[in-house]
Structures are given as structure tokens and as C-alpha cells.
Amino acid sequence: MSEIPLDRYSQPSDDFPFTLNGSTVVDTPVEPLATGLAINITPSSEFATLTIEETVQKLRTDIKVGINNMEEVQRRREIHGSNEVISEDDEDGDSGAWGLLKKFLSNFIEDRLILLLIGSAVVSAILNNIGDAISITAAIVIVVLVGFIQEYKSEKSIEALNKLVPAMCHLIRFGRQSHVLASTLVPGDIIVFRVGDRIPADIRIIESVDLSLDESSLTGEPDPVHKYVDPVDMNPNGVIPISERHCIAFMGTLVKEGHGKGIVVATGKETAFGSIFQMMSTVDKPKTPLQLAMDQLGKQLSLFSFVVIGIICLIGIWQGRSWLDMFQISVSLAVAAIPEGLPIIVTVTLALGVLRMAKRKAIVRRLPSVETLGSVNVICTDKTGTLTANHMTVAKMWCLSSMANKENILNIASVTDLRNYLTTDVRKTLEIGSICNNATFSVDHSKFLGNPTDIAILEELDRFDMVDQRPKFDKLKEIPFSSKRKFMAVKVIEKDTKDSLVCVKGAFEVIVNHSLNYITDAGKIEILSDKDRGTIIECANHLASDGLRVLALATKALANGDNESSLETSDITDLTFAGLVGMRDPPRPTVKPAIEQLLQGGVHIIMITGDSPNTAISIANQIGIPVVDNETSVMTGDKLKAMTSDELSHVINHVNIFARATPEDKLNIVEALKKRGDVVAMTGDGVNDAPALKLADIGISMGIIGTDVAKEASDMILTDDDFSTILTAVEEGKGIFNNIQNFLTFQLSTSIAALSMIALATALNLPNPLNAMQILWINILMDGPPAQSLGVEPVDHEVMRKPPRSRSEAILTKAVLGRILGTAICIILGTVLICVKEMSDDGEPSTRDTTMTFTCFVIFDMFNALACRHATKSIFEIGLFSNTMFNLSVGLSLIAQLCVIYVPVLQHVFKTENLSAFDLVLLTCLGSTVFIMDEIRKFIVNQYLTNFVEQENRYATTV
Numbered sequence: 001m002s003e004i005p006l007d008r009y010s011q012p013s014d015d016f017p018f019t020l021n022g023s024t025v026v027d028t029p030v031e032p033l034a035t036g037l038a039i040n041i042t043p044s045s046e047f048a049t050l051t052i053e054e055t056v057q058k059l060r061t062d063i064k065v066g067i068n069n070m071e072e073v074q075r076r077r078e079i080h081g082s083n084e085v086i087s088e089d090d091e092d093g094d095s096g097a098w099g100l101l102k103k104f105l106s107n108f109i110e111d112r113l114i115l116l117l118i119g120s121a122v123v124s125a126i127l128n129n130i131g132d133a134i135s136i137t138a139a140i141v142i143v144v145l146v147g148f149i150q151e152y153k154s155e156k157s158i159e160a161l162n163k164l165v166p167a168m169c170h171l172i173r174f175g176r177q178s179h180v181l182a183s184t185l186v187p188g189d190i191i192v193f194r195v196g197d198r199i200p201a202d203i204r205i206i207e208s209v210d211l212s213l214d215e216s217s218l219t220g221e222p223d224p225v226h227k228y229v230d231p232v233d234m235n236p237n238g239v240i241p242i243s244e245r246h247c248i249a250f251m252g253t254l255v256k257e258g259h260g261k262g263i264v265v266a267t268g269k270e271t272a273f274g275s276i277f278q279m280m281s282t283v284d285k286p287k288t289p290l291q292l293a294m295d296q297l298g299k300q301l302s303l304f305s306f307v308v309i310g311i312i313c314l315i316g317i318w319q320g321r322s323w324l325d326m327f328q329i330s331v332s333l334a335v336a337a338i339p340e341g342l343p344i345i346v347t348v349t350l351a352l353g354v355l356r357m358a359k360r361k362a363i364v365r366r367l368p369s370v371e372t373l374g375s376v377n378v379i380c381t382d383k384t385g386t387l388t389a390n391h392m393t394v395a396k397m398w399c400l401s402s403m404a405n406k407e408n409i410l411n412i413a414s415v416t417d418l419r420n421y422l423t424t425d426v427r428k429t430l431e432i433g434s435i436c437n438n439a440t441f442s443v444d445h446s447k448f449l450g451n452p453t454d455i456a457i458l459e460e461l462d463r464f465d466m467v468d469q470r471p472k473f474d475k476l477k478e479i480p481f482s483s484k485r486k487f488m489a490v491k492v493i494e495k496d497t498k499d500s501l502v503c504v505k506g507a508f509e510v511i512v513n514h515s516l517n518y519i520t521d522a523g524k525i526e527i528l529s530d531k532d533r534g535t536i537i538e539c540a541n542h543l544a545s546d547g548l549r550v551l552a553l554a555t556k557a558l559a560n561g562d563n564e565s566s567l568e569t570s571d572i573t574d575l576t577f578a579g580l581v582g583m584r585d586p587p588r589p590t591v592k593p594a595i596e597q598l599l600q601g602g603v604h605i606i607m608i609t610g611d612s613p614n615t616a617i618s619i620a621n622q623i624g625i626p627v628v629d630n631e632t633s634v635m636t637g638d639k640l641k642a643m644t645s646d647e648l649s650h651v652i653n654h655v656n657i658f659a660r661a662t663p664e665d666k667l668n669i670v671e672a673l674k675k676r677g678d679v680v681a682m683t684g685d686g687v688n689d690a691p692a693l694k695l696a697d698i699g700i701s702m703g704i705i706g707t708d709v710a711k712e713a714s715d716m717i718l719t720d721d722d723f724s725t726i727l728t729a730v731e732e733g734k735g736i737f738n739n740i741q742n743f744l745t746f747q748l749s750t751s752i753a754a755l756s757m758i759a760l761a762t763a764l765n766l767p768n769p770l771n772a773m774q775i776l777w778i779n780i781l782m783d784g785p786p787a788q789s790l791g792v793e794p795v796d797h798e799v800m801r802k803p804p805r806s807r808s809e810a811i812l813t814k815a816v817l818g819r820i821l822g823t824a825i826c827i828i829l830g831t832v833l834i835c836v837k838e839m840s841d842d843g844e845p846s847t848r849d850t851t852m853t854f855t856c857f858v859i860f861d862m863f864n865a866l867a868c869r870h871a872t873k874s875i876f877e878i879g880l881f882s883n884t885m886f887n888l889s890v891g892l893s894l895i896a897q898l899c900v901i902y903v904p905v906l907q908h909v910f911k912t913e914n915l916s917a918f919d920l921v922l923l924t925c926l927g928s929t930v931f932i933m934d935e936i937r938k939f940i941v942n943q944y945l946t947n948f949v950e951q952e953n954r955y956a957t958t959v
């Protein structure tokens, strides 16, 4: 049974057609939909009208503790099934051996060519040509079997793709909260959710704080919907439409704002999403551009082959050959020449590539993205957590009064006893840092959990012999940190003294602008002069140029006893400045080499960060992002906002850093780049990043710190949040494309050679060099395992030295076509040579003659496959044994070929006879010419390329 997690790559949330025929789906049973299917009433329509108490009672659960009995959980799972949406397609497709057999048999009927072959077997039988009839039947079964196995494999690998991103949720059960797989939920479970989460089941909301959900995946309505806990009035006319169930959070929708809590009322198929999905499963999965191109190529080739075969057939009959013979040859030729396996091999190659990428920490959510990856020429990346480790430590501190200027910055890392430096302003700075803080110590993990910036401050307290100040205070209100505001503030009241104050920490520009006073080393409060402001900014910039993230800390005393829980952004004025802290977040060690390779491959890299320009430049220098000139290469968010999209696209070519940028700026950046025709990859993790991730050609989200919203909007997820994984993915993307080109070369050259040879023989009125069975055999080699194994050729790391492929570039480039024709000509000449030599003795095609010709062709083709493993590199460079699948399938094909020649039963079927060892050696020598020829071509190409690169380098050094 194949589960379809909501993340199913083939079902992007934005274009998954929940709106059928323009009308929004509403789950009333009365209205059958255009597809002829009515949607069932789902439990949420009833629960929407119940109060919280009624819901709790009905589902026998507890708001605080959740379900408190494992047996009960199991019982409910047995009744309702696991919380997964399963498509009906897969359900009956998997109903055991019978389902498989049915599928297998349907292959005989669906393929018209196979039907024709069956027809010809029947005709042979009627004409008493039993031998022929049996052989053809055997051949048909083999052909269909090979195709069937491949198709099965392709389906299996696509199913595996669907399971790559399991949905998770925060569950309360047995009185504890835990992070679990969404598939484990049962009705009655209590769930908490917050901004960025995806709703894991249909949930009756019992707590809602500023809660609004994006239900577009369900209703097609783009605006977020507010949700609250009050029940909906009963609807006398029947069922309440989905859009009016404002106390229900539906499975698959996304939390856009706020947070909440709720009781699971329906899971899996019983959810609104599930009931709609069941209908949708009949809708065709979208194909990737490459698959479409392959389909088209297949159609063109079919048409071409049909015309050629038609002509061959007519000429043959006109020449007076047996029409049954001609019919059989033509149909076999059609089976062989038409690369019907092509689309499947492409799909399998893409799917296997995606699985390989997943092992290397990049999960591609949509198949077409694999192709786009190879064309990416601009990567926009976040700094914190992607380029850097996201592990912050306080490296330096500075206070105005006790340290005066940038010469006296306190270097925390190099001081052994920090207690000696604990002046009042330093103490205040740290106190504010611990009060304005959301990190918590987890005894379970024996470390701090929360925002790395917050953690860094708490971790430093010990060395100053200080303790967390939060237990002394009651928190009244918080303005949470946001990348847009760039500060965080809390209003607290001291428990003992009832002193009320505001503590703020954030980007130094913001804090300094809102500061009126500063605190001295003796604890007095003095007016902050403009000169002082200048000094602070100078020191902050000095810290930043060292690659540190700089935060300023400030406070503001309120009236004693002020316990009103209100705090607005406008209250953050007239602050008292305390000090600066500089935090180090070291670059990930893997990033520098990755950037070097990407730059070599002509990829433009842009860092987008909320940190200050100096911090960004310093980090860029450390990891090798070129900053040619601090004026043109670095742009701040303010400057960016003042520009139009057109203006931006004119200058963006030179920009490598956007500093003090907000997630909203990312959208403008992507737009400007796309305007230039760039193929853009953009990283992101927050809810605000989603629009930019969607707009980018490849939206990349972070597996660890990313929100569900960002993941949903993205095309690819980095499970380790590491920038260098993007390189891996781009590399794989390019590699997969090359592999596809390579097996295309192999298939098409074989196909053209076979077709031309028969056409030639017919046109020249010579006997047919290959009989129907032999042609079908060649078809199996060509469409089957050897071709498939070319698709899993390991990636050659040198692909990164070539520039990104243009998106409009055809798969069959001139170079590829040249290779195909060259190879085909070589095979034809060689095989015709053998054929003519063998037939020259008596002019009649004996069994030996066709055996020789047939074996010659097969050996040629295996050498051809070997040559096709790489477009430009010698086989000895890539290693004869680097593709085990290939060696295995070619080895087995050759053994099978020997069986066909030497095993008596098969001799009968294929009309072959024993060949001498000398014959085999001769054929091998001849067959290897196609390989040798290609090696020579590669040598010449490489020679030319090296010269070219040398010239380029020489040019680069002279400039």
C-alpha cells in the first residue's frame, strides 16, 4: 500500500487543482462534481457545530493530558486507520499478485504493436508455420516482460520519492508533548501548532491566538482565513461549507499567523483533504518538461519509423518476397526502432537520481526540478545557518563608559577570568541580555534550546559568575524578534521591588537611533551625545568587520508598579544604551570549497543577510564569495527598497551581498534576476520567505530550522541546512542530464543502425540480414538493462567546470546528433561487411550467415554502450569498473547472446547455429572498432578543450 504524505512531490500545493472547473469544491454530498464523484460528508462538518466540551465528551479525551491510554490509541487506529491519504489507484493496484498479473496482461492489449505481433503469430500458426508462431510468441512475452519490469521499477522508485518528507506535528498524549510523525495521529489527540506549521489532520480548534490559516490548497482561496474557537451555527439546509467552518483547522492547510491548540476530529481519508484527494488521484500526474520532450521525440521517431518501415514493406512485397515474412519483419522492426522504453528510462533515471540526492541530503520535491538544477546560474543564499554553522558564541563586548573606544574592546575569548571586567555597564548589558531572552535550558538534552543568538548570551553568564535574571521578574509582554524589526523587546516587572522596565536587544543601528541616554561604569545614567553615538557606531562597525554579528542592548525604566501587559513598537524610544556584544558564528567548513566550485562553473552567488554590511563582507571574504568593491558589490536593504525592479536588474549583476535585508526583499531580488533571464535558486526558512521560494526557479528550504510553510513552498529541502549540499544537488542535476543524453545516444544509434540496415538490404534487393526474432532481441538490449544502467552512471565532478546549461537548449544537441550518426554509420558498415562476406560464398542467406550478422550487431552494440558511458571522457579515465550496474547488465547480455547462439532450444527460436571461437574473436575485434573510434573522437575533443581552457586561462591572467 503506498502512502501519500501531503508532501507528495507530484502534487504541489499551489497548482493542485482543488478548484474543479473553476468552482470551489465544497463537500456537500448533494452536489456530484464534474468528475461524476460526490464528496462524502466529513466529520469536521459535525464537529464545527459542537462546543469544546461536547467535542471533548464525544471523542472521550482530555484537553490537558490528551488520550491517556495506549490501548485506546491502538483501538482508534484500528477503526480509523493511520493518518495518511491513500490514493485509490494504488490501493487496487497493489491488491496482490492478481493486480500485478492484470497490469501485466493489459500491456499486451494496450500496445498496438504488440497486438500486431500477436496477429502475425496467429497468421503463422494458421499457415501451419508452428515454429515461427511459437518463437514470435516467446519473443513477445520477453519484450512485454522487460517493459513491464521496468515500468514496475519506475513506479516503485516514484513511490519511494513520496516517502522522503514525512509530515511531523506536536502532539499531546499521556500528559506529555512530543514531536511525532503526523501519520500516528488518531481522533481525540490534542495538537499544538504555531506559525509556519502545517495542520496534520482535521482539528477542532480549542485555543486560538491571532490564528490565521492559509487554506488555499483546499479551497483555492488565496487570502489567509481567521480561525477562532466558537462553534458554528447549525445549518438547517444541510452541511456547512468548508469555508464557513471557522473553528476547524483542516489537514494540509498552513498556519500563517499566531498559534493554537486543538482536538483531532478526523484523520486520513475522513478529512476534507482526504475525501477530495481520493477523487484527485485519478487525475494524471504532471510530467516534467524532459518527459514531455521525450514523449514528443518518441512520437516523431515513431512516425519516422512507420514511414520507413511502410516503404520497406511495400518495396519488399513489390519485389515478390513473402508478404508474411515482410509483415513480421516490419512489425518487429517497428517494435525495435521505436524507443518505447525511452520515457520510462527517463522517469527511472530522474527518480533514481532524486533518491541518490536524498542520500546526499538534498530532497527534491518535484521531479522537474532535477532538470532545472543543471541550469541554475544564480544562487541566492541566507548567511546564518546555511553558510555558517548557526552556532553563536559571544566573542567580544564593548560598553561606552568603561571601554571608551574601539581600542579597548573586551575580547572575551582570550580572557581567562572575566569577573575582573564586570563593571556596572558590562553587568547591565548581560542582565538585559538574559532578561530579553527566550532560550530555555533543557535538562533532557543538558543544553540550551532556542534561538542561537539568545543561547549565546546565556552561555556566557557563567564565566562572569552571573545567573539568569529571568526568575526575578514577571514577563508582562513581548515584542518578538523579527527579521523585519530587527530587535526584540520585553516588558517585565521585578517580583520584589515592583520595578517595571523594558529590555531591548537588536541590530545596533536600530537601538542607537532610539537611545537617549547611556549607563556609565558606575551605574549612573548620562545623556548620549552625537559624538557618543558616533563612537558606538564606529565600535559596532569595528566588531562587524571581524565577521561578528553585533547586537546592542538597552533598557528603559517605567513607572514603579506598572503591570499593564501592553507594549507597542512605538514604546521602544528614549532607551538607555548599555553595551554591544559581538557574536561569532563560524562558516561551515564545507562551504568554501563548494563556493569555489560553483564559481568555477559560472554560477553567480549572492548572500542575503539581516546582518550588517561589515559582518557580511567579512564572512564573504572568509568563504570566498568575491567582493570586488564595497560600493557596487554590497547593497543594503534600504537602498534596495528605493529601487525599481528594472533598476535593480541593471545593477544586480555586480552585487554579491545584500545586507540588512528582510525576507520581503528576497522577492524583489528574485524578480530582478528573473527579469534578466537568470535561472535562480533561492534559500529560505521562514514563513515570510515562502513567496520568494515559490517565485524562484529552485526554492530551497532548510530541513532543520525551516518551517513547514517554507518547505511547502520550496522545490528542494536541504536536510542538513548546509549550503554545500546545493552544490551536490546542482552537480547531480547536471550529471543526470548528461546520463540521459548518453543513453539517448545509445538507443538512437542502435535504432537507426537496425532500421537503416534492413532498409538498405530491402532497397538493394538483398536477403534480410536479421530475422524478426533477432530484431526483437536487439530491441530488448536497446530498451532494457544496458540502456537503463547508463542512466545510473556516477556523477563526474567535472560537470561543475562547465557553465550551466541554457534552459532552452535541446536535449539532442548537434554534438549528440553527430555522435549518434557517427556511431550508427560505423555499426552499419561493420555489420554489412560481415553480412556481405558471409553471403559471398553462395549468395543465399544460410543460418550461419544470419547468426554472424546478428552476433556482429549485438557485439557492436555492447561496445557502443561502453562508448556511451561518457560524452567526452575516455573510458579509462572514468574507470572500467565504476558502474557496476553497467558491467553487470552488459555482461549478462553477452552471456545471453552466447546462449542464443549455443543453446539448442534457443537456436531453434532465433534460427542460429554454433560459431567457432575464431568467429567470436573476429566479431569482437570488429565490434570494438565503434568503441575505438569513439575513444579517438574523445581524445581529439579533449585536446581541443584543454587548448581552449589554456587559452582562456592565459587570457584571464593577461587581463
Ligand SMILES: Nc1ncnc2c1ncn2[C@@H]1O[C@H](COP(=O)(O)OP(=O)(O)OP(=O)(O)O)[C@@H](O)[C@H]1O
Binding pocket: 382, 383, 384, 385, 451, 453, 454, 481, 482, 483, 484, 486, 487, 488, 505, 506, 507, 508, 549, 550, 551, 552, 608, 609, 610, 611, 612, 661
Ligand atoms: N534573537 C534576536 N534578538 C534580537 N536581535 C536579533 C536577534 N537575532 C538577530 N538579531 C539582530 O537582527 C539582525 C538581523 O538578524 P536576522 O535574524 O534578520 O538575520 P538573518 O536574516 O537571519 O541572517 P541571515 O540572512 O544571514 O540568515 C542581527 O544582525 C542582529 O543584530
Ligand SMILES: [Ca+2]
Binding pocket: 335, 336, 337, 338, 339, 340, 341, 779, 783
Ligand atoms: Ca524499441
